[in-house]
Amino acid sequence: MTLSIPALLSQLLLGLVNGAFYAILSLGLAVIFGLLNVINFAHGALFMMGAILTWIAMDKFGISYWVMLIVAPLIVGLFGIVIERLLLRWIYKLDHLYGLLLTLGLTLLIEGAFRSVYGVSGLIYNVPQALSGGTNLGFMFMPNYRAWVVVASLVVCFATWYAIERTRLGAYLRAGTENPRLVEAFGINVPLMVTLTYGFGVALAAFAGVLAAPIIQVTPLMGQNLIIIVFAVVVIGGMGSIMGSILTGLGLGVIEGLTKVFYPEASSTVVFIIMVVVLLTRPAGLFGSEK
């Protein structure tokens, strides 16, 4: 097998891009699960919503990518807040499985709605002008947009990490995860915090969707396969640690990219195989301490 270094590096970069999406999505799942005890199956659908909203805005209204990078997460975040207030809050006291089933139903509803309007074929979506083209680094050709995705995702991930682990608001959030009733007794509005957390988590998913749209095909079903891989990422990393989610997501993306170079047949299953290995050797997950 002949292996060219530029091809390897470009797959590595692509892996890093995918890893960045895994990181943002699993981060959101972990934050939501921590406070709401709900595994948000709809995360993939909301990721898709971010991408399609951006496509609609650019195609129909001529709104720029940069505006949508802020506006799409805001819209989806508001949508998430409505979902939380209207639907999710009735099931917190029930078994975990109902949360999964309710968000599964929401996923089918959201995807079905977009499908009945846009079908299943890919929508064309261009890379914004400022980021088109690429840079020749001497040893490889780097498409600017991919570099931008990695940088933007990392910034968002680490900002989230900082906000949760190093600020006062984050301290409330962590305390709420540990013992919501005690936190409420200290006069903190926990239900509001729960609502905003859900809104923030799904806004992150939409942000990833906007970033992803120019690279992967925009279709109403784009979130489906992704969310299952992200579930595997969450099982591997465990949902206990924010930094754990980020590192696991990035790492698995890179491994997936490398698999595409060395053994392409396994590239769609490698994450699941790693999950099996982790389950056999460290059942609680790499960063996990199971509750």
Place this chain on the structure above:
Amino acid sequence: MKKFSIFAYAVLLLLLLAVPFIGLYPIFVMKVLCFALFACAFNLLLGYTGLLSFGHAAFLGGAAYVTGHVIKVWQFTPEVGLLAGTVTGALLGLVFGWLAIRRQGIYFSMITLALAQMMYFVALQAPFTYGEDGLQGVPRGHLFGIISLRDDLTMYYVTLAIVVAAFLLIARTVHSPFGQVLKGIKENEPRAISLGYDVNRYKLLAFVISAALSGLAGSLKTVVLGFATLTDMHWTSSGHVILMTLVGGLGTLSGPLVGSAVVVALENKVGDLGRLLAELSGVDWFNTLAESVTMVTGLIFVICVLLFRRGVMGEVLAFFDRRRNRPH
């Protein structure tokens, strides 16, 4: 109450025996029966053991492919095909269960989902599944080499006999001491452990039984319809069986029967329903309802989880309970 339920089952059985003569389309009823078996097998795990598997599509679809291959390519008789499919389901169940019971609750569901997705990708690439086209043209053949199944009537009664036998097996399992331990694990796992039960072995056995019977359902479906496709392997198929069980009533024996009939009928008739609604209300959008089966399914999920968690049979049983306990 007990008398009443025996009476109800007897009526149901008579109705099912009479199906070919009262103008119902036998293929449709056979499809419902296959899904009913699938949902009953799934309910053994979710309703009686409290484990939400999101990977049952792999057992249904995997068994369907194996049965199709054994009958079409290796030219064995249908009963060998059914047996091979059931064994496939059991083996896959053993592996999935062995891996997934290492984690609890929501992780269990995510692991089974991920494993099933892996099997989906394997099926997509494996040569003997014919990828997107699926395995087509599986002949029904002769049962035990003697009884021809080409006639829908014969096929129907064979299907009915298998499904009834499997249902009785599930009923027996639920009411056996083993089934009572499963219920105990569902209600209070730490207590079951403290009483000295090896909880993981019970869970694994329940998982394998459930997977084997799901495999049987998938095999039967291949024999009846003559094909095995990727649709059965897709995760939406797992979602489907969850919906059937939920609509019918978790942890009730008859619930999955009702749920599967409701869900399959709804999917087949949703287009007609849409046209009717469009005519009545004058809203054109209802005409497209047939293409939005997913949305309808999603809506039922949301409604069931929020308002109707006991399901149809759960509500019926609760109604009888209330009547019995009413002061005279």
